[in-house]
Amino acid sequence: MKPQHVLPYVFAEPIRTDRLTLRLMTEADVDDIHSYQSREDVCRYLLFESRSRDEVAAKVAQHAAATTLAADGDYLQLALELPASGDTPARVIGDSYFTLASLENSKGEIGWTLHPDFVGHGYASEAARAVLAIAFERIGLHRVVAELDPRNDASIALCKRLGMREEAYFVKDLWFRGDWGDTGMYAILREEWIARG
Numbered sequence: 001m002k003p004q005h006v007l008p009y010v011f012a013e014p015i016r017t018d019r020l021t022l023r024l025m026t027e028a029d030v031d032d033i034h035s036y037q038s039r040e041d042v043c044r045y046l047l048f049e050s051r052s053r054d055e056v057a058a059k060v061a062q063h064a065a066a067t068t069l070a071a072d073g074d075y076l077q078l079a080l081e082l083p084a085s086g087d088t089p090a091r092v093i094g095d096s097y098f099t100l101a102s103l104e105n106s107k108g109e110i111g112w113t114l115h116p117d118f119v120g121h122g123y124a125s126e127a128a129r130a131v132l133a134i135a136f137e138r139i140g141l142h143r144v145v146a147e148l149d150p151r152n153d154a155s156i157a158l159c160k161r162l163g164m165r166e167e168a169y170f171v172k173d174l175w176f177r178g179d180w181g182d183t184g185m186y187a188i189l190r191e192e193w194i195a196r197g
């Protein structure tokens, strides 16, 4: 049966997970976000190269205004905030991406980035689960995919941790930094997400 989507989905208030707050980006986040988006190691497998502070500021302004999912191409780029603890102030440690890829095919696409200092603690998967809950439980999508560089072992491990399976391996389908690159496609269906509890 064709799924009924509950749309528009408006990101009206922050989402709290066990350890993180997912929220819209603000101008005050530019330094935190620049601290990882400026790093070549972070951007190695991303579709953009390391960004200057001005480039990050422009993107943050753009993402801050992207609050509503209603049509193909609409997206959320949410800041992952680690709350203050003792003398350590709250800070943005990464971001989560989600887009409505095709309403006709009830498909969303997910993505993730963390500051390297915060990799290895399960923060990206914790945030991704909150985003998949929006996709499947709030909006009612049928399928969510992740596209990645097949050399990106950390991202592949994250897909598998979330219950996504490898569905395709496209050979030299992408012109990437002066050469042909491959693309891996991972996916999870709504019924699989629900079955995982």
Ligand SMILES: CC(C)(COP(=O)(O)OP(=O)(O)OC[C@H]1O[C@@H](n2cnc3c(N)ncnc32)[C@H](O)[C@@H]1OP(=O)(O)O)[C@@H](O)C(=O)NCCC(=O)NCCS
Residues within 6 Å of the ligand: 041, 042, 043, 045, 046, 111, 112, 113, 114, 115, 118, 119, 120, 121, 122, 123, 124, 125, 126, 147, 148, 149, 152, 154, 155, 157, 158, 161
């Ligand atoms: C891809 C990326 C987000 C993965 O980050 P990550 O921290 O490895 O992913 P997770 O949040 O799922 O964390 C899993 C790791 O935390 C560990 N961990 C520790 N505490 C944990 C907890 N409470 N829950 C879950 N995992 C935990 C896991 O054992 C695992 O460690 P391992 O890699 O040594 O096996 C990160 O490598 C990154 O930002 N890369 C650069 C940007 C990028 O390439 N993005 C993807 C483009 S497609």
